[in-house]
Amino acid sequence: xxxxxxxxxxxxxxxxxxxxxxxxxxxxxxxxxxxxxxxxxxxxxxxxxxxxxxxxxxxxxxxxxxxxxxxxxxxxxxxxxxxxxxxxxxxxxxxxxxxxxxxxxxxxxxxxxxxxxxxxxxxxxxxxxxxxxxxxxxxxxxxxxxxxxxxxxxxxxxxxxxxxxxxxxxxxxxxxxxxxxxxxxxxxxxxxxxxxxxxxxxxxxxxxxxxxxxxxxxxxxxxxxxxxxxxxxxxxxxxxxxxxxxxxxxxxxxxxxxxxxxxxxxxxxxxxxxxxxxxxxxxxxxxxxxxxxxxxxxxxxxxxxxxxxxxxxxxxxxxxxxxxxxxxxxxxxxxxxxxxxxxxxxxxxxxxxxxxxxxxxxxxxxxxxxxxxxxxxxxxxxxxxxxxxxxxxxxxxxxxxxxxxxxxxxxxxxxxxxxxxxxxxxxxxxxxxxxxxxxxxxxxxxxxxxxxxxxxxxxxxxxxxxxxxxxxxxxxxxxxxxxxxxxxxxxxxxxxxxxxxxxxxxxxxxxxxxxxxxxxxxxxxxxxxxxxxxxxxxxxxxxxxxx
Amino acid sequence: xxxxxxxxxxxxxxxxxxxxxxxxxxxxxxxxxxxxxxxxxxxxxxxxxxxxxxxxxxxxxxxxxxxxxxxxxxxxxxxxxxxxxxxxxxxxxxxxxxxxxxxxxxxxxxxxxxxxxxxxxxxxxxxxxxxxxxxxxxxxxxxxxxxxxxxxxxxxxxxxxxxxxxxxxxxxxxxxxxxxxxxxxxxxxxxxxxxxxxxxxxxxxxxxxxxxxxxxxxxxxxxxxxxxxxxxxxxxxxxxxxxxxxxxxxxxxxxxxxxxxxxxxxxxxxxxxxxxxxxxxxxxxxxxxxxxxxxxxxxxxxxxxxxxxxxxxxxxxxxxxxxxxxxxxxxxxxxxxxxxxxxxxxxxxx
Numbered sequence: 081x082x083x084x085x086x087x088x089x090x091x092x093x094x095x096x097x098x099x100x101x102x103x104x105x106x107x108x109x110x111x112x113x114x115x116x117x118x119x120x121x122x123x124x125x126x127x128x129x130x131x132x133x134x135x136x137x138x139x140x141x142x143x144x145x146x147x148x149x150x151x152x153x154x155x156x157x158x159x160x161x162x163x164x165x166x167x168x169x170x171x172x173x174x175x176x177x178x179x180x181x182x183x184x185x186x187x188x189x190x191x192x193x194x195x196x197x198x199x200x201x202x203x204x205x206x207x208x209x210x211x212x213x214x215x216x217x218x219x220x221x222x223x224x225x226x227x228x229x230x231x232x233x234x235x236x237x238x239x240x241x242x243x244x245x246x247x248x249x250x251x252x253x254x255x256x257x258x259x260x261x262x263x264x265x266x267x268x269x270x271x272x273x274x275x276x277x278x279x280x281x282x283x284x285x286x287x288x289x290x291x292x293x294x295x296x297x298x299x300x301x302x303x304x305x306x307x308x309x310x311x312x313x314x315x316x317x318x319x320x321x322x323x324x325x326x327x328x329x330x331x332x333x334x335x336x337x338x339x340x341x342x343x344x345x346x347x348x349x350x351x352x353x354x355x356x357x358x359x360x361x362x363x364x365x366x367x368x369x370x371x372x373x374x375x376x377x378x379x380x381x382x383x384x385x386x387x388x389x390x391x392x393x394x395x396x397x398x399x400x401x402x403x404x405x406x407x408x409x410x411x412x413x414x415x416x417x418x419x420x421x422x423x424x425x426x427x428x429x430x431x432x433x434x435x436x437x438x439x440x441x442x443x444x445x446x447x448x449x450x451x452x453x454x455x456x457x458x459x460x461x462x463x464x465x466x467x468x469x470x471x472x473x474x475x476x477x478x479x480x481x482x483x484x485x486x487x488x489x490x491x492x493x494x495x496x497x498x499x500x501x502x503x504x505x506x507x508x509x510x511x512x513x514x515x516x517x518x519x520x521x522x523x524x525x526x527x528x529x530x531x532x533x534x535x536x537x538x539x540x541x542x543x544x545x546x547x548x549x550x551x552x553x554x555x556x557x558x559x560x561x562x563x564x565x566x567x568x569x570x571x572x573x574x575x576x577x578x579x580x581x582x583x584x585x586x587x588x589x590x591x592x593x594x595x596x597x598x599x600x601x602x603x604x605x606x607x608x609x610x611x612x613x614x615x616x617x618x619x620x621x622x623x624x625x626x627x
Numbered sequence: 628x629x630x631x632x633x634x635x636x637x638x639x640x641x642x643x644x645x646x647x648x649x650x651x652x653x654x655x656x657x658x659x660x661x662x663x664x665x666x667x668x669x670x671x672x673x674x675x676x677x678x679x680x681x682x683x684x685x686x687x688x689x690x691x692x693x694x695x696x697x698x699x700x701x702x703x704x705x706x707x708x709x710x711x712x713x714x715x716x717x718x719x720x721x722x723x724x725x726x727x728x729x730x731x732x733x734x735x736x737x738x739x740x741x742x743x744x745x746x747x748x749x750x751x752x753x754x755x756x757x758x759x760x761x762x763x764x765x766x767x768x769x770x771x772x773x774x775x776x777x778x779x780x781x782x783x784x785x786x787x788x789x790x791x792x793x794x795x796x797x798x799x800x801x802x803x804x805x806x807x808x809x810x811x812x813x814x815x816x817x818x819x820x821x822x823x824x825x826x827x828x829x830x831x832x833x834x835x836x837x838x839x840x841x842x843x844x845x846x847x848x849x850x851x852x853x854x855x856x857x858x859x860x861x862x863x864x865x866x867x868x869x870x871x872x873x874x875x876x877x878x879x880x881x882x883x884x885x886x887x888x889x890x891x892x893x894x895x896x897x898x899x900x901x902x903x904x905x906x907x908x909x910x911x912x913x914x915x916x917x918x919x920x921x922x923x924x925x926x927x928x929x930x931x932x933x934x935x936x937x938x939x940x941x942x943x944x945x946x947x948x949x950x951x952x953x954x955x956x957x958x959x960x961x962x963x964x965x966x967x968x969x970x971x972x973x974x975x976x977x
């Protein structure tokens with residue numbers, strides 16, 4: 081695993097603001113932009129934040145690090161006026177405030193950039209930036225579009241953004257959409273920007289760009305609070321890191337005086353092995369192969385263009401790429417959710433191109449879908465019912481149209497126990513579980529089918545470190561048992577450390593297929609952005625032939 | 628964001644596409660104009676009133692995320708109550724400074740707004756399914772108007788009233804070819820023309836219009852921008868009541884002069900044709916106006932041919948708008964529903 085920049089004790093703090101960080105992190109006299117003092121927030125049955133202190137100095141990047149469910153987002157929602165704290169004080173610029181709604185927080189100079197962008201896709205960049213705060217002319221009878229454009233241009237000049245105000249949001253890249261969100265906050269006069277998992281949807285290059293933006297913003301006196309569960313990002317971008325665990329603050333640290341292992345331990349509460357161990361395994365016969373598969377999306381646009389791939393028993397083929405480059409449609413064609421327009425798909429010796437989804441499941445194809453809430457679970461159903469989804473006709477659970485509910489229940493409880501789904505309650509509806517626990521349950525259900533092929537898309541997206549480690553271990557275990565695995569992920573660490581071979585997909589084609597160790601993260605990033613490796617100017621590499 | 632860009636998402640920007648529909652509508656309108664006798668042209672405009680105004684109302688509701696298929700019912704109650712008011716106040720005179728016909732307009736619109744308010748409360752407070760609630764508005768109106776008519780007039784049909792008279796705009800009515808059509812006509816036609824322009828302006832140029840669009844596409848984005856989605860949706864649905872009320876009352880007082888309550892009532896599916904019209908126009912108010920000319924033109928063509936002795940079944944003519952919509956949706960496929968249309972939105976849910 082190559083990781084050239086992050087995670088060293090001596091640190092390569094990216095910003096000039098490192099010096100400002102020498103102030104005592106627990107001091108009381110420094111210039112605090114935000115001070116959350118003893119915040120407690122309870123929900124029925126849960127204490128989401130328990131007496132949490134957070135001190136954020138003006139002009140710094142402050143990371144809020146913790147696993148999913150640690151209470152990071154709750155804390156920020158308190159700051160943003162979405163929740164009222166049960167106890168504690170919110171102090172902005174030395175003044176105690178009580179926010180009833182985001183409106184109040186916005187007025188106090190706080191802006192939030194949500195993980196899922198709050199943008200209206202068919203409207204223009206300018207309309208989105210001004211939404212809810214439109215300047216008007218003619219006594220309020222018309223939106224003053226010239227003034228919006230002028231103000232956006234001023235902001236872009238000041239912070240070095242390049243954004244076309246007249247572009248439609250759905251036509252610009254995710255990185256630009258994030259800039260639009262930041263501009264939206266600045267347009268409202270925000271001095272403190274809260275970014276919730278800002279890198280989740282970005283390519284490595286876009287992440288670098290984001291770090292530059294953060295630096296520019298702090299240079300101009302803005303304050304950034306940066307929610308993340310990724311250690312690298314916290315150590316890389318932040319001037320100070322506050323770690324949350326189970327709703328409790330476990331301390332604020334200086335990223336230059338700590339290392340990843342110590343941070344991880346603080347975050348999870350136990351020692352964590354950060355790198356998945358993937359010794360090479362002897363590979364067997366080809367389990368899955370596609371030839372010249374071409375797929376059109378719902379709009380009739382060709383999004384997968386002639387993909388050839390082979391996955392052997394006991395190997396993990398990784399497909400890296402920025403979301404939306406055809407991975408989803410390719411996987412849908414392989415799993416039977418979409419019929420390819422051209423090409424053939426062979427599975428264990430059979431041509432399955434036109435097979436139904438059911439037949440594919442019955443023949444041992446397990447599938448961890450990208451969108452667990454839409455495709456992996458029926459949210460209002462309990463785990464007992466969800467546990468039998470896909471196997472509801474198999475002889476193991478059903479006969480003559482009747483389902484063996486006691487057997488199904490045992491099966492669900494087994495998954496819950498083996499895969500450490502919390503809380504361990506098979507009668508609870510799927511929607512009541514956290515994302516990570518939903519994912520563990522799906523992984524468990526799919527792996528327990530005794531598959532010969534596992535198709536896993538973003539298996540650890542939004543899943544905390546502890547569960548990620550577990551899912552990775554299980555994937556590697558299956559591989560050792562001779563299962564073929566097709567892994568799609570936009571998380572480079574994950575895909576590099578797990579894959580035996582790695583394909584990069586860009587605009588429906590494989591740009592490159594390599595050994596994962598043969599490329600650096602930067603090279604991978606460039607390929608994800610469409611740059612072909614030198615000497616391979618044309619033609620698609622076939623991962624089936626690259627060995 | 629896995630499904631964000633899939634399924635219904637046409638790539639084109641909001642403003643570009645309705646133009647195509649508008650151009651088609653203009654072409655169709657000119658064709659009808661060229662091919663028909665002047666009496667057909669005038670009746671086309673008068674029959675377009677309920678369709679165009681209800682369609683513009685429907686645009687506001689649906690753009691905000693609330694599909695209001697109850698506009699048929701709003702047309703029924705507003706046409707009926709307007710006629711009742713004029714009948715009770717006396718045909719020709721004036722009461723408290725306002726001519727009775729305009730009192731009829733006002734009350735007709737208010738009754739429509741009241742029904743729209745009930746619909747909005749049921750959808751926004753009690754999270755009822757919008758389609759079912761909309762059907763309920765139609766079915767209630769369909770029963771209530773003839774029922775009230777029976778009580779008041781002892782018949783499902785109301786008495787006749789004296790209709791709006793022509794108002795001739797000096798100078799403008801002299802414009803060749805269109806002057807006599809657009810500027811020598813009845814008040815409800817002027818209202819329709821002004822309503823379409825006002826609807827377009829409100830939707831595309833004002834803050835409120837931008838909020839309506841955001842509320843129907845991504846209510847959460849609007850909510851986090853500090854705008855109350857519920858208020859925007861209430862306003863949009865009430866506005867659909869205003870427009871549909873103007874359409875129904877104007878149609879009753881200007882075009883019909885009486886309310887026939889038998890069968891599907893004299894409104895006779897015009898509210899549903901209005902829905903077809905705005906889908907065809909891809910939610911563009913001006914496009915909806917032009918589309919209503921097309922469907923009203925078919926209506927007056929059928930009447931004209933019938934008078935001339937060629938009987939085309941009404942039923943066939945009535946299916947045409949809906950057939951057209953199906954053809955357009957299938958073969959052009961560019962009408963793009965607002966992303967959050969039909970979904971309830973609750974602030975603060977994650």
